[in-house]
Amino acid sequence: MRSPGIGPVTYRQLLARFGSAAAALQAVPDLARRGGGHAPRLWTRDQAEREIAAVDKLGAKYVTLGQGLYPPLLAELEDAPPVLIAKGDLNLLDRQSVAIVGARNASAAACRFARGLAHDLGGEGLVVVSGLARGIDSAAHDGALESGTIAVIAGGIDVFYPPENEERQRSIWERGLVLAEMPPGTEPRARHFPYRNRIIAGLSAGTVVVEAAPRSGSLITARLAAEAGREVMAVPGSPLDPRAQGCNQLIRDGATLIQSSADVAEAIRLPASSVRAERRAFNHGEALNGDDALGVVEQLLGPSPVPVDEIIRLSAASSGAVQMALLELDLAGRLDRHAGGKVSLRPA
Amino acid sequence: MRSPGIGPVTYRQLLARFGSAAAALQAVPDLARRGGGHAPRLWTRDQAEREIAAVDKLGAKYVTLGQGLYPPLLAELEDAPPVLIAKGDLNLLDRQSVAIVGARNASAAACRFARGLAHDLGGEGLVVVSGLARGIDSAAHDGALESGTIAVIAGGIDVFYPPENEERQRSIWERGLVLAEMPPGTEPRARHFPYRNRIIAGLSAGTVVVEAAPRSGSLITARLAAEAGREVMAVPGSPLDPRAQGCNQLIRDGATLIQSSADVAEAIRLPASSVRAERRAFNHGEALNGDDALGVVEQLLGPSPVPVDEIIRLSAASSGAVQMALLELDLAGRLDRHAGGKVSLRPA
Secondary structure, three states: OOOOOOOHHHHHHHHHHHOOHHHHHHHHHHHHHHOOOOOOOOOOHHHHHHHHHHHHHOOOEEEEOOOOOOOHHHHOOOOOOOEEEEEEOHHHHHOOEEEEEEOOOOOHHHHHHHHHHHHHHHHOOOEEEEOOOOOHHHHHHHHOOOOOEEEEEOOOOOOOOOHHHHHHHHHHHHHOEEEEOOOOOOOOOOOHHHHHHHHHHHHOOEEEEEOOOOOOHHHHHHHHHHHOOOEEEEEOOOOOOHHHHHHHHHHHOOOEEOOOHHHHHHHHOOOOOOHHHHHHHHHOOOOOOHHHHHHHHHHHOOOOOEEHHHHHHHHOOOHHHHHHHHHHHHHOOOEEEEHHHEEEEOOO | OOOOOOOHHHHHHHHHHHOOHHHHHHHHHHHHHHOOOOOOOOOOHHHHHHHHHHHHHOOOEEEEOOOOOOOHHHHOOOOOOOEEEEEEOHHHHHOOEEEEEEOOOOOHHHHHHHHHHHHHHHHOOOEEEEOOOOOHHHHHHHHOOOOOEEEEEOOOOOOOOOHHHHHHHHHHHHHOEEEEOOOOOOOOOOOHHHHHHHHHHHHOOEEEEEOOOOOOHHHHHHHHHHHOOOEEEEEOOOOOOHHHHHHHHHHHOOOEEOOOHHHHHHHHOOOOOOHHHHHHHHOOOOOOOHHHHHHHHHHHOOOOOEEHHHHHHHHOOOHHHHHHHHHHHHHOOOEEEEHHHEEEEOOO
């Protein structure tokens, strides 16, 4: 997983195809060659052992895909993180959870609302997930600190960002749970935040957005929740308040309008979307037909992202054969994977 | 229409059955007897002529169901007012209109929003309909006074209610249009307001609610609009603001969230609901089978309101026969008609 060029989707497909990480590591150079590229530089055993020692020293644990502790809802994501580093109360992973996200520069009233909502959701027995950012995220964690909260952070488990949240992060280590996908010591960079957001959305039965500007990160989390077949919820505001526009637009687009924790509880207890069932069906293997498929798939791909489903339909190849071809292109460094299960050919 | 005990639904059915008001007036006593009651006291020619003279003296006009000027959308209502008294610019009845309604004690911000929305809807070529009440209604009329506004009032065309709106009502006489269902001189009473609300909803392609408390008159107008198959729209607000709860609940129940006049224009230009087509189908006559139907219908009715459609289904009689039986019971003073096309037997 730490080898450059191997993302969560590739990781999962390699393990599904080769049964174990050891077998997959052995097969990667060959697969990459077939895809027409050079083999990725693989992480070494030594590097892995150094990270494991660091995690141990921090009092943190690994939670890995396939392990009993790994949250089943998160495992449903096609790009579920294969490895998470967790510090705090791992029992929180066993309970149903709801994400609360929103603007870093939210109004005081919205922060107060988020804190109260998080507190009340705790009363409903729900764990509150958020991203430990300023504003709404911090308010949500504070409101649910007694009842149970999970902070998913973009950097390493031991990195405090924003710096003023150090005390809050330490409190959640003690009384809640902090999750990080990146190795210890990683300073969060801009590209890490969408990865973090998919974990927030993926862990949760639903995501509530409280005050968000149009085109903000919170709306990305909402979109990821919708793509995962989870409930998207939003708190409305006056059209005269620009900070309410993102949420109002979400509601116009079909998000459930939320005024209270009861509204949230009602929404997430509705029958789950059919998306999950579809995704499970998708994971059932089919016979491979690699040689033919690789050429066809390569021809169908271009620089614009297209849904994998479309490639499968257009190629007239089996889903398994297309996935294998994409895996080979990916390992050859010739594929880009995008949000929403889209792929494109990387310009040479 | 002015005869006691004859409401808009009965009026319309009598005219459909007997072809003219004169023939209907002659038939009423017999029908009432068949229904098991006494004949209603009919309005006299003299009374009618006095009202007509008063309307004329006020510079107002009658607009009657079936006349070319009568707004077609309003005519679609099962309980469309057979007679309206109109003072002002009758051309406004020819243009597509949208209702803006809301709380009398609305916040200053909401009134400002309503005024701006009404102004912008005028810019979209839409006439703004409201109820000339305090608060949101007044703001909506003010915003659309230049571009076109229709005030539907609960009392007589010459009665100013609330009194402080006298100047506003005179302005709308001059530059917009005022409509009244009640005869001149009628002081509005509580029961008149829901009737007024059905005209507001019925005239309009859609109704926008701006700030409304739960269980307020504005929500009744919204319900009437929905029942008429019109677009229901609402302006959201913070859950922390109690005055936003009615609108937020409407949106939860499926109303379109509105932030601007563009949102309204988009909503009402969507294909109309199928309700209208259904209602038209309903009006096609069927063979009468009165004697059998009256007994069956009477047996099916009780003190709790039930939908007429259910009576038709349960009676196994034709729709026309059931309507005729209901008409007879109605004229006999033994039927109550309720919102949503429900009927009940009046306790003896």
